[in-house]
Amino acid sequence: MTTTEAAAQSLSIGEVAERTGLSVHALRFYEREGLLVDPVQRTSGGRRRYTSLDVDWLLICVKLRESGMPLADLKHFAELVRRGPGNEEERLRLLDAHRQRVDARIQALEECRSVITWKVGVYAEHLAGGEAGGLWDPTA
Amino acid sequence: MTTTEAAAQSLSIGEVAERTGLSVHALRFYEREGLLVDPVQRTSGGRRRYTSLDVDWLLICVKLRESGMPLADLKHFAELVRRGPGNEEERLRLLDAHRQRVDARIQALEECRSVITWKVGVYAEHLAGGEAGGLWDPTA
DNA sequence: CTACGATCTAGAGTAAGGTCTAGATCAAGT
């Protein structure tokens, strides 16, 4: 083992960055913004040590962000969790509302996709031997 | 008819804003940024008059933007169209690359959705009579 | 002990995509 025993239990900011895909800058930023459930532990020297619970929470954050949840909502969610049991209903509402937004977004993207596909088809057809003059015309 | 005959053929910026969902500010901004295929016509008094082709193009812009195409790409696309026939292959590549990005985005969102759904399920179950103490635990 | 890379803090800077303001002008109803 090249690392200390503690390393088996906790990770440095760089290791967490690797595992979550967030930059070390982003990790510090998230912490400042109050997006973490509890304060990250520190070594005697002041370096952050993340537990695997911290990492799990961050991985959820990543998914929520990736699906478009604003940092403000994520912060709200973190606050609810930080307050402990008793507000599960509100957490549920928050997540469920977000899920609905994700659904709507997927639907919208699928509509866009079909418009784009149609447009792609127009050009493909043209290139496959078409002749239509007014191709610049957005409707063609 | 309360409007002049010309109104049947062209629209004011406000009318275009209504039809496209873009703000009048955004319409002027898009024009400045070179996102339109050709310069918008003006009345003798300097007001913009949009043709239905302008509107059609804007509606496509809206779909491309809505699906996440950056303004820079949209500008590139507008330039290709502005140059006229002869570059259809490049237009096709641009659109098709974008479509692939949209597909990837939809996939990613669907993955996020399932993570969120699982998390929602955890809370719903808990509220429906659960007891698990460590609910704050991100994995629970 | 010395290097050297990783981390630390505070705070400035960046990129994208608009949004808003001020002050002037236009156009239409009365």
Place this chain on the structure above:
DNA sequence: ACTTGATCTAGACCTTACTCTAGATCGTAG
């Protein structure tokens, strides 16, 4: 003519979400 609302330009400003910098410190390999 007068009022009112829409539009005009140029340019400043805004929000979100980071990203980067400077200058200091930590910690580990040699």
